[in-house]
Amino acid sequence: xxxxxxxxxxxxxxxxxxxxxxxxxxxxxxxxxxxxxxxxxxxxxxxxxxxxxxxxxxxxxxxxxxxxxxxxxxxxxxxxxxxxxxxxxxxxxxxxxxxxxxxxxxxxxxxxxxxxxxxxxxxxxxxxxxxxxxxxxxxxxxxxxxxxxxxxxxxxxxxxxxxxxxxxxxxxxxxxxxxxxxxxxxxxxxxxxxxxxxxxxxxxxxxxxxxxxxxxxxxxxxxxxxxxxxxxxxxxxxxxxxxxxxxxxxxxxxxxxxxxxxxxxxxxxxxxxxxxxxxxxxxxxxxx
Amino acid sequence: xxxxxxxxxxxxxxxxxxxxxxxxxxxxxxxxxxxxxxxxxxxxxxxxxxxxxxxxxxxxxxxxxxxxxxxxxxxxxxxxxxxxxxxxxxxxxxxxxxxxxxxxxxxxxxxxxxxxxxxxxxxxxxxxxxxxxxxxxxxxxxxxxxxxxxxxxxxxxxxxxxxxxxxxxxxxxxxxxxxxxxxxxxxxxxxxxxxxxxxxxxxxxxxxxxxxxxxxxxxxxxxxxxxxxxxxxxxxxxxxxxxxxxxxxxxxxxxxxxxxxxxxxxxxxxxxxxxxxxxxxxx
Numbered sequence: 260x261x262x263x264x265x266x267x268x269x270x271x272x273x274x275x276x277x278x279x280x281x282x283x284x285x286x287x288x289x290x291x292x293x294x295x296x297x298x299x300x301x302x303x304x305x306x307x308x309x310x311x312x313x314x315x316x317x318x319x320x321x322x323x324x325x326x327x328x329x330x331x332x333x334x335x336x337x338x339x340x341x342x343x344x345x346x347x348x349x350x351x352x353x354x355x356x357x358x359x360x361x362x363x364x365x366x367x368x369x370x371x372x373x374x375x376x377x378x379x380x381x382x383x384x385x386x387x388x389x390x391x392x393x394x395x396x397x398x399x400x401x402x403x404x405x406x407x408x409x410x411x412x413x414x415x416x417x418x419x420x421x422x423x424x425x426x427x428x429x430x431x432x433x434x435x436x437x438x439x440x441x442x443x444x445x446x447x448x449x450x451x452x453x454x455x456x457x458x459x460x461x462x463x464x465x466x467x468x469x470x471x472x473x474x475x476x477x478x479x480x481x482x483x484x485x486x487x488x489x490x491x492x493x494x495x496x497x498x499x500x501x502x503x504x505x506x507x508x509x510x511x512x513x514x515x516x517x518x519x520x521x522x523x524x525x526x527x528x529x530x531x532x533x534x535x536x537x538x539x540x541x542x543x544x545x546x547x
Numbered sequence: 548x549x550x551x552x553x554x555x556x557x558x559x560x561x562x563x564x565x566x567x568x569x570x571x572x573x574x575x576x577x578x579x580x581x582x583x584x585x586x587x588x589x590x591x592x593x594x595x596x597x598x599x600x601x602x603x604x605x606x607x608x609x610x611x612x613x614x615x616x617x618x619x620x621x622x623x624x625x626x627x628x629x630x631x632x633x634x635x636x637x638x639x640x641x642x643x644x645x646x647x648x649x650x651x652x653x654x655x656x657x658x659x660x661x662x663x664x665x666x667x668x669x670x671x672x673x674x675x676x677x678x679x680x681x682x683x684x685x686x687x688x689x690x691x692x693x694x695x696x697x698x699x700x701x702x703x704x705x706x707x708x709x710x711x712x713x714x715x716x717x718x719x720x721x722x723x724x725x726x727x728x729x730x731x732x733x734x735x736x737x738x739x740x741x742x743x744x745x746x747x748x749x750x751x752x753x754x755x756x757x758x759x760x761x762x763x764x765x766x767x768x769x770x771x772x773x774x775x776x777x778x779x780x781x782x783x784x785x786x787x788x789x790x791x792x793x794x795x796x797x798x799x800x801x802x803x804x805x806x807x808x809x810x811x812x813x814x815x816x817x818x819x820x821x822x823x824x825x826x827x828x829x830x
Contacts, residue, residue, distance in 0.1 A: 300725050301694065301695045301722070301723040301726055302693050349721075432720060433639065433717065433720040433750075434750070435590075435591040435750045435790070436591070436750060436789065436790050437591050437592075462722075462723045462724055465794065502724065503723075503724060514816060515823055518820060520827070529801075533798060533801055533802060536802060536807060536809075536826075537805060537807055539823060539826060540802075540807040540827075
């Protein structure tokens with residue numbers, strides 16, 4: 260299932276004094292099974308863009324086609340689309356509200372009118388995928404859980420809808436390093452296991468570098484870069500110019516090159532720069 | 548009692564248990580924040596670091612032990628407002644700490660409550676907003692701002708009180724890299740130029756690496772402390788406490804494991820560059 264975005268424009272508070280052109284002629288195709296890292300500084304339009312992917316907000320102009328269906332078309336079943344494109348918001352645990360973990364995760368599937376048996380299957384499956392122990396936790400209050408666990412409950416609630424595309428808006432924000440690592444591993448497994456299409460909005464270039472197969476960079480409401488991580492992260496100066504970080508491996512490679520070391524272009528992973536330093540240590544790699 | 552000219556915050560055998568719980572969230576912490584110091588407190592979720600921060604400005608009152616803020620005992624109810632003026636706190640979520648409908652009014656809120664002269668209020672608002680680079684948003688409604696901008700307004704509100712200590716409880720967690728850098732640059736500048744002591748509670752190891760001193764909390768106790776260099780060089784211990792080390796420290800660790808003789812306490816990209824140059828010239 261692909262998502263095609265054509266000439267998408269979105270204007271907040273059109274006509275008012277605070278009118279903001281949040282998206283500007285965005286054209287994008289998200290292919291089935293891709294893992295996309297979406298980056299851009301605050302206000303670049305990335306959150307506005309992802310809210311278009313399941314019709315949560317509608318274009319001011321342009322079209323969003325999910326599996327060929329235009330979201331703005333009255334004939335399109337938007338509820339069905341929202342099942343297929345699951346959106347995990349920033350700090351999703353703030354939206355937990357049910358008495359127990361199980362009830363919260365079951366809330367979406369219940370509204371689909373599924374059988375009790377099917378709901379039960381989906382809740383257990385979703386909890387397994389986010390590595391929450393059903394037997395131990397299903398009847399606990401969500402508010403007794405740790406921050407990382409609450410976030411996993413929130414993600415499980417979206418997974419229980421069995422979406423084909425999973426959109427996560429800064430899924431690791433505010434978590435400690437262990438929690439971050441757990442959520443990233445979880446997303447990686449979801450992608451590998453079920454082949455789900457993933458769109459991950461992130462401020463962490465190192466997270467995007469280690470996970471995404473395709474990196475899209477937004478700036479001032481436009482897509483300004485779109486490519487494999489190796490190509491995008493080699494544009495260090497442009498990224499910094501947009502207020503973004505560059506993975507530390509890229510920074511190190513650049514600075515070593517400037518000091519006369521022969522480091523290949525396109526290095527962006529710590530393991531890659533480690534191998535280069537080992538070569539230098541082995542035989543001395545400076546030109547000068 | 549301890550000398551508060553040298554130490555802005557002092558805790559002695561400090562313990563705190565949340566109501567109706569048996570376990571101490573903070574369990575016997577004795578430490579200090581020196582005058583002019585930039586201190587980072589690390590620890591995984593539930594390690595007690597945020598509880599400790601809330602004990603620093605009398606949001607919580609110790610179950611056992613004592614906290615002195617600029618010589619004031621936080622157990623004394625009458626001193627609460629004085630204490631909060633000395634030790635200002637910025638929280639993680641800016642949406643929970645902005646109260647006014649116009650940015651500059653939000654910054655003025657604490658000052659007005661303290662009966663500061665209106666002329667002085669004007670000056671302090673302008674200075675505080677300039678310090679966080681929000682001057683041009685002074686007349687805007689806070690809900691018009693991005694999360695990062697709101698957080699800078701919250702910091703301005705604390706700055707306007709001219710505190711001796713600023714405590715940032717994961718205040719950069721919701722910001723993007725440029726917003727984070729801006730906040731960190733701001734507090735470092737306030738620390739260096741105005742001598743304000745800074746305590747940051749953070750999950751970002753790169754931020755902790757810029758501090759003078761680091762405390763790592765675990766199970767409510769201080770598990771590790773020292774300069775960032777000393778602390779992060781203990782890669783395995785830091786990891787076992789549920790934390791990360793800065794990427795370059797990690798790289799140094801991996802290189803050493805594969806027999807490349809770099810220093811174990813590398814923190815930054817520039818330091819790693821120097822190490823590689825040293826390696827290369829020693830061959």
